[in-house]
Amino acid sequence: MMLQSIRKNLKMFAVSQRYTWLSFLIYRGQALSWAVVWMFSTAASFVSISVIYGVSPGIAGWSYYQMLALAALSNMAIGIVSYLIRPWDLIMLMRNGVFDQFLTKPYDPIALILSRSGTRASIGGVISSLAMLAYALANQGGISMPAFMTAVLLFALGTAALTMFIVTISILSYVLFKSGNYIQWLINIAGTTSNYPLQIYSIAGTVLLTVGLPVGLAAFYPAELMFAKISYPFTLGMAALSIALIMTFYRASTYLLRFYTGGGG
Amino acid sequence: MNNAIIVDGVVKKFKTYESYSGAAGALFGRKKKIKTALDGVSFKVKRGEILAMLGRNGSGKSTLIKMLAGVLRADGGAMTVLGLDPFKDRIRLAQQIGVVFGSTHPQLFWDLPPIDTFNYIKGMYGISESAFERKLERFIDMLSLKDVYKRQTRQLSLGERMKCEFVCSNLHSPKLVLMDEPTVGVDLPSRMAIGDAVIELRKEQKTTFVITTHVVDDIANVDRIVMLDHGKLVFDGSQEEMRSMFKKSVMVELYFSDKRRIGRYAKYGKVVVSRDDYVKLEMGPEEIKRRWFTQMLNDDAVVDYRINEPSLGFMLNQMYKKIDRDGVKDGAENG
C-alpha cells in the first residue's frame, strides 16, 4: 500500500518535472543568468579554499582536495534542496491561495510541494559542484569504492533530512508569520558554513549544524566518511539520525498543513 | 483653448512574443510579434466634459489612458493634453492632472492609513495646509470616509480603497482626471458615491473627466462616449446618438396566465428571453401600432406587459455584435 503510494507520487514528480523545466526554459536568458548565479557559489568556494591553502597549510588536517570535495558536497546539497523547495515561493503559493489547488489533487501535498515549488536554476550549482567534486576526488585519490558508495547514500539521506527541515520551517513560518524571508538567509548561511569542517564552529556549532539545521548530515559526515575520518558504526548512527529527522519533519509538516487557511476570503 | 484633450491619429505598437510548443520549442525560444494597440485614433475632449471610454479587454483603452498621462509614448500621430505634449512635458502635465488606475496600480501605501498618502500628495503637489484641510473635509463628507481614512489601507474594503484612490487623484484640484476602470469589483454604494463626486467636481471646478469602464451604470451620467475596438475608434458620440443607431427596436415584455398562448405572439418579434409564462421580444417600433398588438393587449391570457427602449447594456452588446459582424472600419461611425 505504502509502496504503491510512493510509486504514484514519484510518477507525479517525474511528470511535473517536464512542465517545470518547460516553463523555466521558456526564457532562456533568465534561465542562464540564474544558472550562472548558482555557479558563482561554487566558484566562491573554489576561490576561498584556494586562497586559504595558498597562504596556509590548511584547516583541521583536511587536504586542499579534501576541502574542495567537502565544499562541493555542501554546495550540491544546497543545490538539490533548492531544486525541491524555495521557501519564499511556497509561502507565496500559500498566501495567495494557489496552494488550494495542491490540496485538491490526489497526491501527497508534500510531494506536490517538492515537485513544484523549487527552482530549476539550482541545477547550475549542482552541475558545477559535481565538476568540482570530480576534480577534487581525481586529484585526492585513495578513496575506497564501498566508502564512496556509502557516502553517496549518507549524502542522499542527509540532503533529504535538510529538505524536509526546510519544508517544515517554511510551512511553520507561513502559519506563524505568513512570511519567511529569513529562511533563504538560513539556507545561504547553511551553505557557506558547511563548506568547512564543522569542528571550527566549536561543539555547539557542530551540534547545531547536525541536528538543528542539518546541513552537516548532507555534506560534512559523507565527506568525512569518504576520507576515512569516521568509522562505519558512527556512519550508521548518522544515517539513523537522518532517517529519524526525515520522518519527524515529514510528520510535522503534514500536521502543520492543517493550519493552512486558504486564499482569498 | 476649449479642448482639454486633442488626440490626432495616434498609433501605439507593442512587441509581444509567441512561444513555440514542446521541450525543443522551449529551447529554441520565442517568435517576436508586433501588436498594434492603437491604430490611428482621433478624438477631442472639451474642458469640463465627462467622457466615457468603452471597449472590450485589449481594445486599447488603458494604453490610451497611459499615453494621455504621459506614461507611454505614441509611435505615431499627435496628442495634446491641457495644451502640452504629455510625454515630453510629463512633469508639468502631472502637476495639473489626476489619475486613478483602478485597483491594479494603487497610489495608496498598502501598509499605511490613507491619511499618510493624502499628506504625501499634499507635499508632492505643494497644497497649502488650509486648502488641504478644506478639501479633505469636503471629500470625507462627499464620500463618507470619516471612519475609513485613518485605518490601515490593507484593512479596507475594495470600495473604501477606491474612494480613497479617488481622493488621491483629486486633492490637488486637477483640471483633468483620467480614471482607468475605477469601479471594477467595487460595491454599488461606493460606485454611486464616486459617480456623484465626479458630477459634483465637474459642477464646482469644471474638472474634465475621462473614464474607462465596463460597468454600464458608470456611463449613465457621462456627456459623451467613445468606443475603441482592436485599437480603432468605432464610435464617438452621445448616448442618444448611440441609441439612435438601434432605435429601430423596442423591447416588449409579456406575462401570460396561459403559456400556450406565447407562441401566438412570439412570431411578431425576435425572442430575447423566454421562460414559463414570460417572454421578452425585440421588435421594430412600428409593430406596437399594428392591430395584432392591440388584440394582444385585450387578450385575457396576457396578464401584464411592459414596453421599453433597449437598455444601455443591451445596446452596447448589440454594438459589439455589430462590430464583429461588420469588422472594424477606420474612423468613428459617428461624429
Add this chain to the structure above:
Amino acid sequence: MADVGAYAAAFKVNFKNMLAYKTDIALDLTFTILSSLIFVFVWAAVYYFSGAGTLDGFSLNGIIAYFIVLAGISEVTGWPKIINNMEEDMKEGGIARFLIRPMNYTTQLLLESLPVDIVFFTFGSLPIIVGVVAFGHLSVTPSALALFAALMVIAYLMINIIGFIIGSMAVYLTSVWGVANAVTWLFSLAGGGVVPLFFLPDNIARLLMLTPFAFMYYIPDTTLLGIMPASAALQSVMIGTLWVIAFAIMASLLWRKVKRDINSVGG
C-alpha cells in the same frame, strides 16, 4: 515642479512605509552581518591550525578586523536597494503610479530606497565601524576615516547606479533578478567580499583594484584599517569618482532609450 517640500513628503511617507517591514529589515540586516562573520570563524581556524602568527604578512587580528568591517560595508554595498521594485514597475506597469507625479522617476526611486539604506547604515554599518574604531586596538587616523567616508559615498552611488542600469533593462529582459544576483556575486567574489585581495597574486590584485568590484568592499575596508596607504586611497577616490561619472552617463543614456520603450501592460 517639485520643490523641497515634495522631496520631504516623499521621503517621509517612504520612511513610514518602510517601518511596516521592520521585522524583515531587521532580519536582513542581521543575516547580512552573520554571512560576513562566518569568515571570521574560518580564518580563525586557518591561523589556529597553521600555528603561525602571520600569514602572508597579515595577523589574525588584522583579518578579523577586515571581515568585521566588511560586514559593516556590505550593509550598504552588498545589494542595490534601488532595484527592489524596478522590475515590477517596468513589467507590471507599476511605474505608472510614479510617472503621474510631478517628479522624476529616478528621484522618486531614490527617495523610496534611501530610508532602507539609512536604516542599514545606521543600525548595521555605523555600530560596527564605530565599534572597530573605538575598541579594535587599531590606529585609525582621521584622514583614513575621511577617505573611508568618501569611498563609502562613492560605493553607495556606484552600486545604486549599477542597480538602476540593471533595473532599467527590465524593459528588454524577462527578469533582471538573475542578472542583478550574478552581478552582486561577481562584485563580492572579485571585490574582496569573499577573500581579501591582498592574498591574491600581486598583478591580479592590482588589476582588480582598478575595477568597480574592489570599490564595493576591499578599497574602503583596507582604507579604514590603514592597510592601504592614504596616497593610494586618495588615488582610489579619484578613480572611483571617474567610475561613478561613467556609470551615471551610461545610466542616463540608457534611461533615455528605456523611457521610450516602456511597455506598460494593460488593455
